[in-house]
Amino acid sequence: MALQLKEEHACESADSDPKIVKFAIVKKRQEDHSLEVGLASFEDAILPHLDAAHNLARWLLRNEQDAQDVVQEAYLRAFKSFAGFHGGNGRAWLLTIVRNTSYTLLKKNRAVDLTTTFDEEIHGSGDEVVSPVTILERSDNAELIKEAMDHLPAEFREILALRHQEGLSYKEIAEIAQIPPGTVMSRLARARTKLREYLAARMGKEK
Amino acid sequence: MNCEQCKNLMDGYLDRELDPITNQKIEQHLRDCRNCDQAYKAHGSLVRAIRDGAPYYKAPAKLRERIQSSLRQEIAKKPVRNVEDSPSLFSARPRWTRTVSFGTPWSGLAFAAAIVFAAIITFNLMSRLQRPGNDQFLATQLIASHARSLMANHLTDVASSDQHTVKPWLDTKLDFAPPVVDLSSEGFPLIGGRLDYLDNRPVAALVYERRKHFINLFVWPASSDAATAPKTITRQGYQLLHWADSDFNYWAVSDVNANDLQTFKQQFETRTPHH
CATH class of the missing domain: 1.10.1740.10 (RNA polymerase sigma factor, region 2, helix turn helix motif)
Structure with missing residues (x-):
């Protein structure tokens, strides 16, 4: 008053x-x-x-x-x-x-969107190793990578963009994503594995 | 290092984020283990595929323009908001008042009470501040004069411990004849006199010494009804002591302690002829 x-x-x-x-x-x-x-x-x-x-x-x-x-x-x-x-x-x-x-x-x-949007149907057997040559030989490589990344959960999309496109260090990524520095490596590993699995399943389907 | 450990550290190794010792251990293991080496190569080409393949979405030029103009709008808006905030805040407030104080009669009463309250406080503050305000301003001037006199090698215009030298000199420079006494026997030897300008008029500054400390005594004619009670002000480590008799205003300024300054005042008063 x-x-x-x-x-x-x-x-x-x-x-x-x-x-x-x-x-x-x-x-x-x-x-x-x-x-x-x-x-x-x-x-x-x-x-x-x-x-x-x-x-x-x-x-x-x-x-x-x-x-x-x-x-x-x-x-x-x-x-x-x-x-x-x-x-x-x-x-x-x-x-x-x-x-x-x-x-x-x-x-x-x-x-x-925040939950895993990873498509379980398209997600084939997890341990399948896609030959790197197979990926890199394809002319629509960029399109495939984009599609695969877009199918990942947000936290994986973000960490892949920060690492591979901005070239940020683990320390910087930890700061931006607000996670402990020790978590950055394991999250990156999981993101890459998921991406590989998606690509493998996608290419396996096409065959 | 075993395969499991190698697999877990693979990403850090690829990203060159591991310490040199761990790097060496992994390199050693990759030389020894075909499986892990293959997995490493596959993982490496996947990483390169992401790096080279994922599209980088550069910002379109129009986004930059949009941002720049929105930032300019933001700073243009800010001062305007400050000015217009008051009325909008004001008009928003009564709504709040009404909900909290359950009905308008209450808020009206409280409103009136608050006005009265504020008026009382303001009045008290104003009347209390009025006079000391002048003194405070004068005190600032006095301290500045005192400090300057010690700083600028201009302590005295007439350097003499003889009151009969100092007084006539001052008398010729001023339109009044300040009392000048030497207080050497009381422990306050007279050093000299100086002209100064204070309170919008030329004043006499008498300089005394007390154990290597200086006392500036500023003297100027008192206005008619100025015989006020002695006043002390302590500021910035300086002591100020003010008194007045029927003829003169006195302001003693020094860094000596308050007791010394009181003694000085008493000695000065006893030695000056009473009017």
Whole structure:
């Protein structure tokens, strides 16, 4: 109550007292200026990682429109918390925000996506070893890999993109995916195994 | 190293994330074990297939533009929100008040009580701050003068322990004749005098010494009804002591302790001729 009154009072006096109004304008100008300076340094530090941000969001959401919305939202969030970013690894910092924003959307829109979407029907006998030559010889290799990755759960899609496309270290991946560093290797191993199993089943079916 | 261990560390080995000793152990095992070596090669080509095959989704140019313009909107929005926040907050508040205080009569009463309360506090604060405000401002000036006098090698304009030298010198420079006494016998030898400018007027500064510490005594004519009770202010490690008689304002400023300054005041008062 008292707080409300104070604010109201402050508001009134700010309206009526020309000195305070003037002060407010000066202050606003200073804020504008510092905001512009802040925006410039934010863009210098964080905008170069736009491709990485988009790539991660695109793999997580598997949809271009969602990916763009998430990246835009992530940049806004990043800008608002830029004061808390004290230099260092701008890409990892941004990707953490992109990841969290992506998961928020995934959880909201498609709860099913977070569970394993790995297709058990197509998933053949697990120990089957696909000859690397078989994969690499195919002309639609890229298409197959994409299809296989898209069939993996989100946590596998994300870790494969971070490792193979961004070339991030285990330490950086642990930071972004918010898992213990010791978990990174085993998760990567599981992701690769699942991918191989998918490819094997897919190629086995075609035969 | 056995096959199981090798299999478990395979990914770390491929990604070059293992320590050199473990790397060596794995290399040794791969040389010895055909099966594991084959699995390693297969795994390696799978990793390369992912790396080379998975499409990298670069951001379209229009996304960059979208982000840049949304960031600019954000900073453009911010100050506006600050200004317009107050009314919107204000209009949102009564709703809250109503739900919490169960009906409008209550909130109206509380509102009125709060206004009265705020007015009382404001009035008290204002009246309490009014006078000390002046003193505080003066105190700042006094400390600055004192500090400057010690800093700038400009402690005295007239350096003399003889009050009969200092006083006439000051008298000619000022439009008043400040009392000047030497207090050597009381332990406060007179060092000299100086002109200063305080409280919007030229003032006399008498400089005394107390065991290597200096005391600046600022003197200027008192306004008609200025005979006030002595006042002490301690600030930034300086002692300020103020008193007044019917003719003059006195402000003693020093880093000596408060007792010494009180003694100084008493000695000074006993030695100056009463009016």
